[in-house]
Amino acid sequence: MNWFLFSSPSTFYRLAGSLAPWFFVLAAALAAAGLYIGFAVAPVDAVQGEVYRVIFLHVPAAWMSMFLYFVLAGWGAASLVFNTRLSAMMARAIAPTGAVFTFIALWSGAFWGKPTWGTYWVWDARMTSELVLLFLYFGFIALANAFEDPRRGDRAAALLGIIGLVNLPIIYFSVQWWNTLHQGSSVSFKGTTMHVAMFRGMMLMALACWMYAIGASLVRVRSIILEREARTRWVRELRGRPGVGAAEGSRA
Amino acid sequence: MSHDYYIWMSYGAAAIVVAVEVIALRIGRARALRRIEEERDLETQD
Numbered sequence: 001m002n003w004f005l006f007s008s009p010s011t012f013y014r015l016a017g018s019l020a021p022w023f024f025v026l027a028a029a030l031a032a033a034g035l036y037i038g039f040a041v042a043p044v045d046a047v048q049g050e051v052y053r054v055i056f057l058h059v060p061a062a063w064m065s066m067f068l069y070f071v072l073a074g075w076g077a078a079s080l081v082f083n084t085r086l087s088a089m090m091a092r093a094i095a096p097t098g099a100v101f102t103f104i105a106l107w108s109g110a111f112w113g114k115p116t117w118g119t120y121w122v123w124d125a126r127m128t129s130e131l132v133l134l135f136l137y138f139g140f141i142a143l144a145n146a147f148e149d150p151r152r153g154d155r156a157a158a159l160l161g162i163i164g165l166v167n168l169p170i171i172y173f174s175v176q177w178w179n180t181l182h183q184g185s186s187v188s189f190k191g192t193t194m195h196v197a198m199f200r201g202m203m204l205m206a207l208a209c210w211m212y213a214i215g216a217s218l219v220r221v222r223s224i225i226l227e228r229e230a231r232t233r234w235v236r237e238l239r240g241r242p243g244v245g246a247a248e249g250s251r252a
Numbered sequence: 253m254s255h256d257y258y259i260w261m262s263y264g265a266a267a268i269v270v271a272v273e274v275i276a277l278r279i280g281r282a283r284a285l286r287r288i289e290e291e292r293d294l295e296t297q298d
Contacts (some may be wrong), residue, residue: 051255054262061266099275107269108262115258212270217279226284230291 008085009225010234015112016218022216027208034204042197054112055198060206062105062212065133068167072140073165076158086221088154089228092144093221097213099137106130117181125174126182128169136164150228161179174246 006012038056045052072094079087109127110120121127144150144157170177175184186192192199229235 049255051258053259057262057266096273097278100269104266104269107265111258111262111265115255216273216277220280223277223280223284227287230284230287234287 007082007086009086009089009229010232012086013222013225016222018088020215020218020222023211025217027211027215030204030208030211034201034208037197037204042201043195048116051115053110054108056201056205057106058105058112058201060102060209061108062130063206064209065098065102065105065130066171067210068094068162068213069133069136069161070168072098076161079154080158080162085228086225088151088158089221089224090217091140091158092154092207092224093217094213095137095140095144096220097216099134099141101209101213102130102137106134124181126171126177126180129171129174132167133164133171136160136167140164154193186239244246 006015034056038053042053042222044050071090075087075094077090078084109130113122116119140157140161143160144153147153147156148241174180175182186194186204187199194202226235
């Protein structure tokens with residue numbers, strides 16, 4: 001299979017359009033299952049009581065915030081190395097969703113912290129580095145849109161994305177490197193210290209977040225492709241089709 | 253002490269943020285399609 005075929009915006013536009021709805025359906029189904037297990041099956045935590053159930057949102061959102069930044073930087077690097085148009089568009093498409101997950105991780109963390117730590121916020125290494133990640137997402141979006149020539153914006157933002165990668169190990173290892181208020185990881189590649197129902201609920205929610213992020217990024221990249229390629233022949237052919245404004249528009 | 257407030261604030265805010273993102277996606281899509289229409293109108297005028 002020739003994967004470079006999909007690096008063509010016209011090919012990827014159609015592929016993304018047919019895949020995105022399925023990712024949203026999967027996200028909804030997985031979120032429903034995850035929330036059911038998280039709220040109806042998983043037992044109450046012996047120490048924290050009911051409030052620990054924020055974990056089913058907080059941890060998947062935090063994982064996605066870091067993972068999406070890694071993917072964003074990867075697309076940015078690909079755009080610089082291979083000079084492919086689609087790579088930069090993908091990086092742009094991922095950034096807002098990454099920022100959304102980072103915000104959710106910080107917000108839900110604050111509302112978990114208040115009843116358990118007694119405070120919404122402290123300048124703890126984990127929380128501060130996660131806040132830096134949010135600013136990196138904002139910086140990426142601002143820089144990408146700061147230039148009249150979008151290709152220049154792509155390059156500048158890609159560079160920022162790659163430099164910002166240094167923050168990911170800081171977030172991940174902050175609880176080991178510094179004496180932080182934030183607890184250490186309950187899940188690793190070796191296993192988990194969590195109750196099996198809690199773990200299943202959390203993993204289902206993580207998968208739901210993953211599916212949603214892919215779906216949202218695909219929808220957004222389609223809009224970016226259309227705007228960028230508005231004057232190309234394939235878009236002219238696309239808009240020449242009857243119903244492109246109505247049927248295609250309602251698909252978003 | 254009830255922790256409902258903290259749970260609702262977490263999940264409620266997340267639902268609102270996701271809803272805002274979905275609306276923003278629809279607006280972005282509509283804007284892109286409008287751009288195409290504008291290009292078509294310009295070509296028709298030419």
